[in-house]
Amino acid sequence: MAPLVEASFADFKEAMADGDTTRSVPLVKALAELALIERGMIAAGSRRGQRALRVARLSLARRLIARHLSQASLSAAMVAGLLGISVRHMHMLFEGTGHSFSRTVIAQRIRLSGQLLREAPRRPVSEVARACSFESLATFYRVFHIAVGMTPGEFRAQGAPSGPASAPLSGQPASVHLTGK
Secondary structure (H helix, E strand, O other): OHHHHHHHHHHHHHHHHHOOHHHHHHHHHHHHHHHHHHOOOOOOOOHHHHHHHHHHHHHHHHHHHHHOOOOOOOOHHHHHHHHOOOHHHHHHHHHOOOOOHHHHHHHHHHHHHHHHHHHOOOOOHHHHHHHOOOOOHHHHHHHHHHHHOOOHHHHHHOOOOOOOOOHHHOOOOOOOOOOOO
């Protein structure tokens, strides 16, 4: 239970720092209900308990994705195994977010690559792609261009734009397909 509470609380702190009440309200409810589950006041199998566990598992899943982002082996099966849930359950956690597990991983990898391109302008693009676990340089260029609207080189040539590392994805398409051409 502790990792679920820690992940939920960390997400809550981030949501508050961002002023995102849409994210913070369900997290507060989940944290309160997790405390009630821990004290035996509500059952983990009840609707309230299941809802709280779903929110907490999603928070922990996102944190596990971030922690293992640079590993090529990162997959829904890997994260599900770390959470102790089925792969189907893992995919169901992400259904309510509007983004699939894969889309979440790609978005985080693109954010990381944008950050690396800004922080280390002399680092070769191929190293950035490898550091972000893209299977090939061509895939990295294609996915980056779809998500950001420019190539990594063009992004880098713009200089170090101000703003958060997540800026490259704002307003971009909701799906990026790794296998599409």
